[in-house]
Amino acid sequence: MDRVNKTVLDALEEHQSIRIHGDLPTKKLDSDDYLASTRKTISEFVSFWNDIANLQLLAVEIWPRRSYFALDFNNSKYDYDKAHTQVIVLPVYLLRMSRRSGSWRIFRHKPEDSHLAKRIAFLHEGNGQDPTPFLEDHIKGVVYGNPRNLLPPLEP
Template sequence: MANLPDIRKEILGDNYSKRIVIKVNTKLLDPQDYRASANSVASEIFPEWESDSRIIFLAIDVWSERTFLVIDVNRHDYDFHTAHRSKIILPVYVLRQRGKNRGWALVRWPQEDEPLAAKLADLHNVNGFDVPTPFLENHNSRIVHANPREFPV
């Protein structure tokens, strides 16, 4: 188990691109504003992430029990306008809290490298150009994407 400064140092300590999935108990988030709650969690882990060019907060994926926050780190080639066609595969790490006072755990999750890359490309496509990141997908209600970038052929 590690504390957040140690986790941050491990994640940001090199210049390698990686994808971090922060696993959060959905009950800990505000159901009236998942986006604000998720931003608070991201800020707890990466203070001032909004102005840190190494951090790209891409998605908030809300399910009944768990919510997954997807953040790319050191992804200097990211382009919002072409991300729907890009399935750049990055190493995925899951970050989760181990109980209230037991610290955090960061674990490599290689089985998600390719599927998560495809899912993020799809999210960029279905959300279109008018919806900024992080994309919010609440699977507890009906999801409607009003203005996708491209329609599947």
């Protein structure tokens, strides 16, 4: 955990704003409440990070084997009302939990910068005015009951 926190501190010093793309085994989560169990799983990190940054958990995606979350640090450009049309690209760090040991690794994952930004805009579009974090459960099925509009997000 100390290495993860050091990496985050160094990243914030370098970039000011970053995005964590979390990756963890779905079997480590409680299937009755994926959102709450994701929060619980990352709570040790978040309690430390809350003291050093403005955090926002934007989305959690559940898949049969792996689940993912997006967590923004100091994203001053984020505007909930416009987030479905804005693609805010931030440096992405992949935080991955090992399936076997439950230990965490973190590393800079530049290929995800633009892709994750577009995915977050898409989730805002599909989830309409629902509050963040958005939960997409691909095991039970995803239904967008009230999308904001049909316009694609603007490119950065």
